[in-house]
Each structure stands twice: as C-alpha cells, then as structure tokens.
Amino acid sequence: MRTLLAAATSLIALTAAAQAQPDGWSEAEIAALDTSIQQMMREEQVVGLAYALVDHGEVSHVAAFGYRNLEQAWPLETDTVMYGASLTKAAFAYLVLQLVDEGLIDLDTSIAEYLPRPLPDYATDDDDWSDLAGQPQWRDLTARIILSNGTGFANFRWLEEDGRLRFHFAPGERQTYSAEGFYILQHVIEAGLGLDVRDEMQQRIFDRFGMTDTSMQWRPDFRDNLADGYAMDGTFEPHDERSGVSAAGSMDTSIADQARMWAGFVAGDGLSEAARTEFVAPSQIIRSPSQFPxxxxxxxxxxxxxxxxxxxxxxxxxxxxxxxFDKGGHNPWTGNRAICHEETQRCIVLLANSVRAELIYPAITELAMGPNPVPWWWVYPEQFVD
Structure with missing residues (x-):
C-alpha cells in the first residue's frame, strides 16, 4: 500500500488542486487519473475496475478498464452490470427517507408501531423472526437505529454458533454492522406499510435517477453484458442470477448508473432539506478499530x-x-466504494469485479479527491497498513 501511495505522489499535484477549483477536474487531470488507474491495475493484477467522478452534484466523468470476463477477454464497459453489494444499503436508506418525508414512517418510532402483530410472530421461510421471541429488545428498534447499524445483531444470523438471531448489545448502544437489521426494516415496510421494496426502489431511486441497467432483482437482459467476479487469488466466480430482493445487498447495477445515483444523493434530489441532512448526519458514533468483526x-x-x-x-x-460520507460494497470477488465531500458535492464512485481493486482504492481516491480523511484502516483493516 505504501508503495502505491508513493508511486502516486507525482500525480497528486495534478488532482489535489482540483478540489478547490470551481470548474472541477480538467481534461488533463482526468487523463492523468485514467492512466494512473490502469497502471495500478496492471501492477496489482486487478481484472476489471470502473469509476466515476461527480462534481457539484453532476456526473463529470465515467470510465471502465479491464475485463468483465478475463477468460473470454470481454471488456468491462460503463454499462456492464456488476454487483452493487452493500451499496444497496445506501440506496435503501434514501428510499426510507422519502417515506419519512411523506409521513409514512418516522425515524425514531419503534418498528412495533408499524406491524400488525409482534415481529417474532412472523416465521415464514422468507421472513422468520421467531428467534426474537423472549427478546423484547426488538421493540426498541427504530428505522434510525437499523439504518445506522445500531441493532446489536451480528452481521448475519448464520455467523452465530447456533445459527439463531440474538441481541449482543442493546439497540442504539454500539455500531454493529448488520444485514439482519436491514432485512427487518424491509419486512416492516412490506408487512407493515404494505409497500413492495422492489417496486419502490425501482420507482423512487432507479427510475428517478435514470438508472436503466439497475435492478433489485435479476433481469434476463443483464445476461449479455454482466461482470463475473475474481477473488483475491484470482479465482473465478460467475455472476449469479439473484431472484430474491434484499435491502441489504441485492442491487445489480453499472458504473454509469451509480454515477447518476450518487450525483443525486450528494445533491439531495428527491428529499426535503431535513431528510437529506439526516442521511449524512452522525446517528451512531463509531469507536471500533475496524468495521469487521x-x-x-x-x-x-x-x-x-x-x-x-x-x-x-x-x-x-x-x-x-x-x-x-461514503459507503462500500464487498464480497470475496467484489470491491465497491463511493466517497463524497459535502461542501463541494464531489464524489468518486468505484466498482470492481476483482476484489484486488481494494488494494489501490486509497491511492486512486487521493489522486482524485486530494488529501482526505477516509478511514481505510477501518474499512479495509486486513489490507491497509498505516
């Protein structure tokens, strides 16, 4: 990591100055950034990486390098469908804030107020919350606590020795990243408010921002232009056809679409000023040395x-x-990150079908955004050496 940062130093002067320039990145700065990214990809054997720049709430540049499938030498394009992974959580939160604006849900009201029966009474194959019987803490869960990862749950129940969902901390006590919380809030919206999360995400987020290659559920038309995945050791993983809708991570998307989405997010499109403020305001203090465990x-x-x-x-x-503010999306063969600066409404959005791309994200971000406080030690502790 230090080697990459040192190699990038000569280019930082080109791009760091852009942060203070009202006209954004120049053509020369973008060309230098494109060249540097491709060089770093070769050095770290990154199969495919796509990125976008947003300036003053508008898409400034979108590019894709490498391959969506290395074995077939199929190039990664700006409209190639890639895993959104946990970037989905940010999009879902933005949807919830629209519901807040409409008075359909309140950030600080117990989820129990929206359900026709107690959460532990739901025990279907898709929505089984029976593990919470005898754990009354579930009534203390709110949309804010869930969206700020303060539930007190493990990330997934299957990580527990007995595979059962339980509270390790009182809701709101500590930041504990958990997909389970997002599943619960999705259930509240569907079972309690009578809304279909797939349809609401499509209409309120994807259609709003012109995201034509994005969906919460597999679409057959994705098959001809999708990115397969590559693990840290280069192991191939085909892109699967996810049939379920998950607020925590089922979004398929492209870099062109993510550019439009994050441009909309940083500009606050579709939210009241109060709701947009809540999106990025500190709701749960983080004290931990890393996001995982x-x-x-x-x-x-x-x-x-x-x-x-x-x-x-x-x-x-x-x-x-x-x-x-930022959000990542990660699995063994996917590395995504969106990083935004509020005052300039600038973002860099990074999608990769090769998790090795995360090794070069700090250097790329510094080249594009200039000196920054991104806590790489927290988001990628196993890769970043301080």
Missing amino acids: TLTTEEDPRAAAIGLAAGLGVITYQDETGHW
Whole structure:
C-alpha cells in the first residue's frame, strides 16, 4: 500500500488542486487519473475496475478498464452490470427517507408501531423472526437505529454458533454492522406499510435517477453484458442470477448508473432539506478499530479524531475541508466504494469485479479527491497498513 501511495505522489499535484477549483477536474487531470488507474491495475493484477467522478452534484466523468470476463477477454464497459453489494444499503436508506418525508414512517418510532402483530410472530421461510421471541429488545428498534447499524445483531444470523438471531448489545448502544437489521426494516415496510421494496426502489431511486441497467432483482437482459467476479487469488466466480430482493445487498447495477445515483444523493434530489441532512448526519458514533468483526468492544482513538459515525446507510467523518460520507460494497470477488465531500458535492464512485481493486482504492481516491480523511484502516483493516 505504501508503495502505491508513493508511486502516486507525482500525480497528486495534478488532482489535489482540483478540489478547490470551481470548474472541477480538467481534461488533463482526468487523463492523468485514467492512466494512473490502469497502471495500478496492471501492477496489482486487478481484472476489471470502473469509476466515476461527480462534481457539484453532476456526473463529470465515467470510465471502465479491464475485463468483465478475463477468460473470454470481454471488456468491462460503463454499462456492464456488476454487483452493487452493500451499496444497496445506501440506496435503501434514501428510499426510507422519502417515506419519512411523506409521513409514512418516522425515524425514531419503534418498528412495533408499524406491524400488525409482534415481529417474532412472523416465521415464514422468507421472513422468520421467531428467534426474537423472549427478546423484547426488538421493540426498541427504530428505522434510525437499523439504518445506522445500531441493532446489536451480528452481521448475519448464520455467523452465530447456533445459527439463531440474538441481541449482543442493546439497540442504539454500539455500531454493529448488520444485514439482519436491514432485512427487518424491509419486512416492516412490506408487512407493515404494505409497500413492495422492489417496486419502490425501482420507482423512487432507479427510475428517478435514470438508472436503466439497475435492478433489485435479476433481469434476463443483464445476461449479455454482466461482470463475473475474481477473488483475491484470482479465482473465478460467475455472476449469479439473484431472484430474491434484499435491502441489504441485492442491487445489480453499472458504473454509469451509480454515477447518476450518487450525483443525486450528494445533491439531495428527491428529499426535503431535513431528510437529506439526516442521511449524512452522525446517528451512531463509531469507536471500533475496524468495521469487521462487527461485535468488538475494542476502541480506536483514530475514530474519534475524525468524528467517525454512521449516518443512515452510509458512514460519515470530518477533516479541515468539511464533511465526508461514503459507503462500500464487498464480497470475496467484489470491491465497491463511493466517497463524497459535502461542501463541494464531489464524489468518486468505484466498482470492481476483482476484489484486488481494494488494494489501490486509497491511492486512486487521493489522486482524485486530494488529501482526505477516509478511514481505510477501518474499512479495509486486513489490507491497509498505516
């Protein structure tokens, strides 16, 4: 990592200055960034990487390099369908905030108020919350606590020794990243409010931002232009056809669509000023030394130094230039990251079908955004050496 950052130093002067320029990145800066990214990809054997720049809430540049399938030498394009992974959580949070604006749900009201019967009474194959019987803490869950990952659950129940869902901390006590919480809020919206999350995401997020190659559920037309995955050791993983809708991570998408989505998010399109403020405001203080493992009680002073906290579906932090927020999406063959600066409404959005791309994201981000407080030690602790 230090080698990559050192190699990038000569180019930082080209792009760091752009942060203060009202006209954004110049053509020369973008060309230098494109060249540098491709060089780093070769050095780290990254199969495919796509990225976008957003400036003052508008898409400034979109590019894709490498392959969507290395074996077939099929190039990765800006409209290639890729896993969104946990970037889905930020999009879902934005949807929930629209429902807040319409008075359909309140961020700080117990989820029990929206369900026709107690949550543990739901025990179908798709929505089984019977593990929470005898755990009355579920009534303390709110949309804010869930979206800021303060549920107190493990990330997934299958990580528990007995495979059963349980509270490790009281809701709101600590930030504990959990897909299970997002599943619960999806259930509340569907069973309690009578809304279909797939349809609502399509209409309120994907259609709003012109995301024609994005869906919460597999579409047959994706098959001709999708990205297969590659693990850290280069192992191939075909892109699967996900039939289920998951607020925590089922979004298929492209870099062109993600560019439009994050441009909309940073500009606050579709939300009231109050709701947009809630999106990136600190809702749950983060004290942990890393995002994973999720249930640690250890603390790291670097978190407090940048005001590290969970917003709603995103994380947020500060430096002398102002307020930053971001979201990642990761699995063994996917590495995604969107990083935005509030005051300039600038973002860099990174999607990769090769998890090795995460090795070069810090260098790319510094080239594009200039000096920044992104807590790489927290998001990629196994890769980043301080």
